[in-house]
Amino acid sequence: MTRLGHAARAAAAQLALAGSEAKNKALRQMASALRADRHKLLAANAKDMSAARQRDLSAASLDRLTLDEKRIEAMAKGLEDIADLPDPVGRELAAWQRPNGLQIARVAVPLGVIGIIFESRPNVTADAGGLCLKSGNAAILRGGSESAQSSAAILDCLQKGLREAGLPESAIQRLPTTDRAAVGIMLTMTDSIDLIIPRGGRGLIERVAAESRIPVLKHLDGICHTYVDSAADMEKARRIVVNAKMRRTGICGATETLLVDRRRSDLLPVFIGDLIAAGCEVRGDAETQQADARVKAATDLDWDTEYLDAIISVRVVDGVREAVAHINRHGSHHTEAIITEDQAAADLFLREVDAGIVIHNSSTQFADGGEFGMGAEIGISTGKLHARGPVGAEQLTSYKYIVRGNGQVRP
Missing domain, CATH: 3.40.309.10 (Aldehyde Dehydrogenase; Chain A, domain 2)
Structure with a gap:
């Protein structure tokens, strides 16, 4: 887990300086890999589905877990849609000049390393990885054990895209184990992770909110x-x-x-x-x-x-x-x-x-980031701080102030 965090932090430093062209190339290569490897994805998903049925998961859980040709194409198209979006990093959010001549601008920057904990839906691997990349953030993913095979196959495609674009594979990683104890460790990695996004049932959200030492962007029930x-x-x-x-x-x-x-x-x-x-x-x-x-x-x-x-x-x-x-x-x-x-x-x-x-x-x-024109979403934030509603690439940025002067000193 420590090595994983250090690799993500190093990758985030590279992504923060990566240009739009490299990020967009990676996203499009990821989409191509998903299409090319769709039979591998379906085979991996079949293993997950078989195990899920043996565990007697609910019909709703099985639906969220299922991959088919249509959903794989939707994942690929979502990555291409993200590539087509304007780069959220470097946007000038506001600018003004003070009476003393100082020029001040507020500019969008990546958050850093984002930890995403989710259940069931293997497509979150592609959506979350793509959105984090577009916004210049490294991602550490922890999918549910029920989708482990599917998520691993999707991650392989994402990392192929990163390699093709000359970006570090460690920009998008997943926890190497389905052991629940790893989540507890992840929630304490304050030196490596800047934001935790849980996506799943109330039990998961409540656990993350109670245990995390890292800021949490919540996605609660959809009542x-x-x-x-x-x-x-x-x-x-x-x-x-x-x-x-x-x-x-x-x-x-x-x-x-x-x-x-x-x-x-x-x-x-x-x-x-x-x-x-x-x-x-x-x-x-x-x-x-x-x-x-x-x-x-x-x-x-x-x-x-x-x-x-x-x-x-x-x-x-x-x-x-x-x-x-x-x-x-x-x-x-x-x-x-x-x-x-x-x-x-x-x-x-x-x-x-x-x-x-x-x-x-x-x-x-x-209620979907793709339907809002965001390409995809990591989830729907039901809180009011930082981001609310669909969380896309733009919502995965913070900002810094850039101040330009010409010799001014403060009296």
Whole structure:
């Protein structure tokens, strides 16, 4: 672990000075390697999937773990999209001149070495590695044991790209063991790592937050809501609600709770019917149960649950203000959506909901850095310090002040 940290620190010093051309060449070579080695990736993933099934992992976990031709192409395309982005390093964020003639500029710089701890999704290896490289940071990755074979195969492709571009392979490394004790050591490596980003379930996040001596950028639960306002367009709402819940139920941007304005409670049977027809279990409050006998009773726990499954909780509320109050009490500050044609209601919702992403008339499943034009993301930050919402290459930089003078001395 010490050698790993020292190698990452040395690589970070080189990456901070690397030009855009070298970084972009590496990213494109990584994408080419993923495509060329896709059969190796699929074979490695098949081993992980077999072991995961023997461990009886949930359907949501298996979905996150799965690699196929489409997802490998998405990883490769994500790296190319990152390469196409402007270089976030060296950007002049602000500049001004003082009355004494001093010229001051605030300029973006890399953070240094970023430790990323994640579960299940092997594609995070490519996304995190690519984004760290683009932002001039070295990365130390620790994927879950369930994705060890897949992550190792992906890392091989990333390091091929680094070699082709003349950049150090140690710019992107992974822990050499799946032993949980290694995570504990990683969280104390204050001389080697500048930021820890955990991406996974609440148990992982809470452990990292409690044990880390290094600053942590949190990605907590995705308890996301879709609120159907009294002024919603019915057909628009029907499409969005089903997509927000059922497109992929195991991702953090999936809607877990549907809120419906009491003035449009006549739509409840329609929403319930659409969701059940799509294979979703519906749990609801008393009014929702009255609308359809197939609805199961929701408990207090349901309003605070990230199902990551084909289950949704439904509640009737008295207008947009009660919807906002419910979300701010039960949400996880991730992604929240309102469906309405009333601009005033939309503006109130977008202004008053406390979340990293707030959406008007669209699906919560758009909570993704790739969909935001960031190429990819390391995660959705639900905190408020340093970065919030999708964390892409730009969010993985800090800044320094550059001061230029002409002989000034302070009186």
